[in-house]
Amino acid sequence: MVSSTHWLASQCAMAVLEDGGNAFDAAVAAGFVLHVVEPHLNGPAGEVPMVLAPAGGRPTVLCGQGPAPAGATVDHYTGLGLELVPGTGPLAAAVPGAFDAWMLLLRDHGTRRLREVLRYAIHYAKSGHPAVERIGATVESVRELFEREWTSSAELYLPGGRAPRGGELLRNPALAATWRRVIAEAEAVGTDRESQIEAARRVWRSGFVAEALVEAAGRPTMDTSGERHTGTLTGDDLASFRAGYEEPVTADWNGWTVCKAGPWSQGPALLQQLALLPDGFGTGDTAYGSAGYVHTLVEGTKLAMADREAWYGDAAEVPVKALLSADYNAARRSLIGERASLELRPGSPDGRPPRLPVHVRQPAVRPSAVDGVDAFDPLGTLPAGAGEPTVAHDGLTRGDTCHLDVVDRWGNLVSATPSGGWLQSNPVVPELGFPLGTRLQMAWLEPGLPNSLTPGRRPRTTLTPSLALRDGEPVLAFGTPGGDQQDQWSLHFFLAVALRPSVRGGLDLQGAIDAPNWHTDAFPSSFFPRGIRPGSLVVEDRIGGEVAAELRARGHDVTLADPWSEGRLCAVARDPRTGVLSAAANPRGAQGYAVGR
Structure with missing residues (x-):
């Protein structure tokens, strides 16, 4: 059984199960499809906490929430004249955690190869998927920002100057190419499944993906402060991050x-x-x-x-x-x-x-x-792209993040909440097809608090499977x-x-x-x-x-x-x-x- 926030992700996970894969294989496939079909709600450079219970084993937490980069100190941000971490832009980017967490789940608990679980996301990114109406509405809400400042995002989400309409095929060829290259470099190490997954993790944290993300973080970018800032994410930050397991509370x-x-x-x-x-x-x-x-x-x-x-x-x-x-x-x-x-x-x-x-x-x-109603705020008082899109106080659904749950015939259970790195968080990295995230906005620029912005520490997130x-x-x-x-x-x-x-x-x-x-x-x-x-x-x-x-x-x-x-x-x-x-x-x-x- 599968349940997720998008029908294509659920159906792809079910295809994996019907092909003999287990719940964890299915969850990974669905997670990457969600990056494609709900880009206004999550992306590969975001984060994903999971709670899983392997059949016959104990429940455990898999943390795919990255920490603050080494240069993300309170003094650095307040020295820029900031009282809060901006809601958009590279200053708000934590170390991306989602990709490594999905790979760890696949390596330790899955049975399928990297190519087998990524093929669904590659197909929909390359050939297109019917855009949900909220994608177009999200793009319209940040149109001016995209056209004036985040031009790489405009190229992807405003082709010909028009946002995607509901039901129209939306393609992301750069993202499909990214995953094909990751697979090719991973398979170049040999035929062993786990070795290929480990190679993919290295490509992300120190290969061409890391290089492009670091370059994007260093590019002056307009954010919710009304100023252009560069981020703090470095190659060392990416190279040192590993997703990991924890005991649940x-x-x-x-x-x-x-x-x-x-x-x-x-x-x-x-x-x-x-x-x-x-x-x-x-x-x-x-x-x-x-x-x-x-x-x-x-x-x-x-x-x-x-x-x-x-x-x-x-x-x-x-x-x-x-x-x-x-x-x-x-x-x-x-x-x-x-x-x-x-x-x-x-x-x-x-x-x-x-x-x-x-x-x-x-x-x-x-x-x-x-709650970060960003550009969807009905009174127009919030900066475009700010916060995590969610449900406004009038109760109208503005969008939010993603979720998926899977249980298989063997009794494996997994609950995951992918989020962050949505299209309105940062400019699209042109050669990758996705933007950096903004999770650091949840930390405080005041020392001595449990949720103070601290290098190497995770911002306290709302994601909670x-x-x-x-x-x-x-x-x-x-x-x-x-x-x-x-x-x-x-x-x-x-x-x-x-x-x-x-x-x-x-x-x-x-x-x-x-x-x-x-x-x-x-x-x-x-x-x-x-x-x-x-x-x-x-x-x-x-x-x-x-x-x-x-x-x-x-x-x-x-x-x-x-x-x-x-x-x-x-x-x-x-x-x-x-x-x-x-x-x-x-x-x-x-x-x-x-x-x-």
């Missing part, structure tokens, strides 16, 4: 164990949200779908995300054990009252005082600066695009599965995805220019007028969004008792796709 809830990436992601925030739930949640005044249910979840989200702002990152020790402890969360739970909180209230795990960035303590609140076990057995892989919304939408999905489990004897994955969803922006956005909307709550209007009215009466600033606008969830599952597989995909936007046999 886990939490138990009602017989389930949920596995997430560490606090260099926002993953533990979902675990905190579960830990904050009161006994008997989902019954009585907090019955599923009621105003009490939504209110409790939203207020818990605010507390967990406040802790994310104060404690999460890769530049300092994070007290994860204390943040997830029963005593700490019991104390935090007592802060949830009958009315919506308008404050940002981080806690003090182990008695340590929280420290928020100055930008958060004295925020320049902008009503439309929600999920894997869940039931009674110790891997059962469920799920996730969603959506920046800061990811662990809000994922929480609602997981609880819908856990609290309403049965459909013909299995998990009701589709019902959980389809259920009316919500999000709040009542904490600082992770993306430039880091806006915040205290008390905000966006709900799909399918939630019902009575529930919405009660939420307003509790003090929430409720926005009724379009009926199918919140979330882009994917999910696959395996019942270990019967071996039955299931999958579901998001109907919102008519782009996600689940397939299996």
